Amino acid sequence: KAGVTQTPRYLIKTRGQQVTLSCSPISGHRSVSWYQQTPGQGLQFLFEYFSETQRNKGNFPGRFSGRQFSNSRSEMNVSTLELGDSALYLCASSLGRRTSGSYEQYFGPGTRLTVT
Amino acid sequence: GQQLNQSPQSMFIQEGEDVSMNCTSSSIFNTWLWYKQEPGEGPVLLIALYKAGELTSNGRLTAQFGITRKDSFLNISASIPSDVGIYFCAGQSGYALNFGKGTSLLVTP
Numbered sequence: 258k259a260g261v262t263q264t265p266r267y268l269i270k271t272r273g274q275q276v277t278l279s280c281s282p283i284s285g286h287r288s289v290s291w292y293q294q295t296p297g298q299g300l301q302f303l304f305e306y307f308s309e310t311q312r313n314k315g316n317f318p319g320r321f322s323g324r325q326f327s328n329s330r331s332e333m334n335v336s337t338l339e340l341g342d343s344a345l346y347l348c349a350s351s352l353g354r355r356t357s358g359s360y361e362q363y364f365g366p367g368t369r370l371t372v373t
Numbered sequence: 374g375q376q377l378n379q380s381p382q383s384m385f386i387q388e389g390e391d392v393s394m395n396c397t398s399s400s401i402f403n404t405w406l407w408y409k410q411e412p413g414e415g416p417v418l419l420i421a422l423y424k425a426g427e428l429t430s431n432g433r434l435t436a437q438f439g440i441t442r443k444d445s446f447l448n449i450s451a452s453i454p455s456d457v458g459i460y461f462c463a464g465q466s467g468y469a470l471n472f473g474k475g476t477s478l479l480v481t482p
Contacts, residue, residue, distance in 0.1 A: 261415070276395075288447075288468070290468070290470070292470075297411075299471035299472055299474045299475065300416075300461065300463075300470075301472075301474075302469040302470065302471070305468045307468070307470060312467075312468045313467055313468040313469050316431065347415050347416070349415075353468070360404050360406075360421075360465045360468075360470075361406065361418055361421050362406070362418070362470060363418060363471065364415030364416045364417070365392075365415050366413070366415045367414075367415050368413055
């Protein structure tokens, strides 16, 4: 079974620009979560989507948004980029249902975003 | 989200030694997960724990779900050089995972 894929793997943007990152979950997984990883803050939860609906959201400003498509693929958008948005953005997929094993999240390799 | 306290921050050990790391929280979690991350990659799931007191093994790795549901432990026996990486604990709250800051493990041959 193919794992979680993320595109692009690397991205360099300028302050003020916007960026869209893409995530394809493991086949059969309907939940996609996004995390930001930085050396100072570690792994922080951004939001989670299930069946095209955002079910949970972390403490990030409204510049960070996402969406999920009917095939469970998800995109994350960051508008008006700031230097502090430089980070590794990780996507994770899971079955997403309330049964044992459904909360096991499997991560993609991440997108390394650098804002200059 | 809830902050998890993971310790130690780093470990520098010799091949063959056993390793122990733990994670504590002020909040109760229903699920504890342990991940390993290597440079340039996303975290890889090692072990998932679902019941208080549960002890689960995956090869040389053993993890336990604390009886209070506020802590978890990971042990690695007979470490080898490829165990090098950062190990993260994560507690599940709602549909989100709350991560510890990680334990960086270095193993010398």
